[in-house]
Amino acid sequence: MITEQRAARMDISDLKDRIVAGDRRALSRAITLIESTRADHRDQAAALIEALKSVDREAIRIGLSGTPGVGKSTFIESFGMMLTAQRLRVAVLAVDPSSTRSGGSILGDKTRMDRLSRDPNAFIRPSPSRSHLGGVARRTREAVTLCEAAGFDVVLIETVGVGQSETVVAEMSDLFILLLAPAGGDELQGVKRGIMEMADIILVNKADGDLKPAAMRTCSDYAGALRLLRKRPQDPEGFPKATTVSALHEEGLRQAWDEMMTLVNWRRDHGHFAGRRAEQARYWFGEEVRQGLLAQLATPSAQAVMQDYAERVAKGDMTPTIAAAEVLERLHS
Structure with a gap:
């Protein structure tokens, strides 16, 4: 028994070292470990996360949500390629909806992001949601920690869609980005106020060709709606804001990134960045207790x-x- 425990500890220690060294295979293996529901795997996963606490690395965590068909995968690929061109390492944790009947998922994100999946500075990991509220796998938060330890500069968390429980992704992100498609002004009624209040930046995608005028109108509608919301203490003047992008033509992506970094840097300078992460740690402690009680x-x-x-x-x-x-x-x- 003692020998087995020592072997497990040695394995976790080796896995930690390989992750810190940037070994992609080790990172994939670790994410598989934390997603496992086996009791012995959960113990090992907890030990691994604890061991990685000493690794002082921090990525920008960006949660991305949007209605189906808005072009999330196209945006993530174009945005990710733009970031890797700046020599940034990008991890994408894409959550596929699981079937409520069979429990299965298609997990086709690597197929939809063919260029980015072949980029040596990018890592894409699709995971099944397994019906977890919020469109994120229950262990996505731990996967973010692993990606940070592996030295990735930006972690993109793609969620299943827009819904009331999207607060879950906001509780593991530094920035919450809402991606929308061009539509008439009535479309403003289609996005819940709660989602609007959580969004740090709204990006209206497909602002190209015949859809560009509609995209500009939609952007204007949302910019006006954001100004009516109560000002949040974690926002500088002008935030949250809405802007347009074209993932297909790769337009507006650098501007969107500049806006994100402006917001992140302001929050760091004013203490909101670290404070928010501390609040999130408190939230996930409570969530682990709740999930443990449900498991009983x-x-x-x-x-x-x-x-x-x-x-x-x-x-x-x-x-x-x-x-x-x-x-x-x-x-x-």
Whole structure:
């Protein structure tokens, strides 16, 4: 038993060293490890993340969301190529929606980002969402930590789509970018206020060809809407803001990057950057506790108790409220 524990520790130590050295295969293996639900793998993953705490590397974490068809993959590829041309190392954590029926995912992001996937300064890792709220895999946060330790300068987190639970990606990002397509003014009603309030920068994509006038109008509509929102303490004058880009023609990308860096640098200078990361750490501590409690309900003994009480509720012998209270009391005893 002691020999096995030592072997595991040695393996984790070796994996850590290879990740820090920029070994892409080791990084892929580590992400596979943290995504595993096996108890022994979870222990190893926790040990690896703990070991990497001493690695003093920091990337710009950018969360990217948008409605299906807005061109997220095209934007990420063009944006990523622009960054790697500046000798920046870019990691893309792209989350594919899982089937609620089979649990499977297509994981086709590398196919959609063919040029970027072949760039030696880029790393693309598609992961299944497994129905996790927020369109991000549960362990995406730990994957970000691994990419930072591997020396990547920018980590792009692509989410499944726009929804109420997109707060999840905002809780692991330094910047939250909302990508939109050109549309009429009525389209403003299609984006929830909560998403608007979370966005640091809104990018209206496809601002080219016949769609350019519509893109400019859409950008103007959102810029006006952003000015009506309550000013946030973490924003300098002029933020959040809306601007146009054309991922297809690679226009406006450098300007968008300059705006992002302006915001990041201001937040660093005024203490908001480190403060926000501290708040996020607190959030994920609470989330881990909540997920741990939910995992206890999945044990065979807990499931047996739940099934017994579910039958009584179905027969009308007990109300759901009383049954739930008794189940919780039994589980805690």
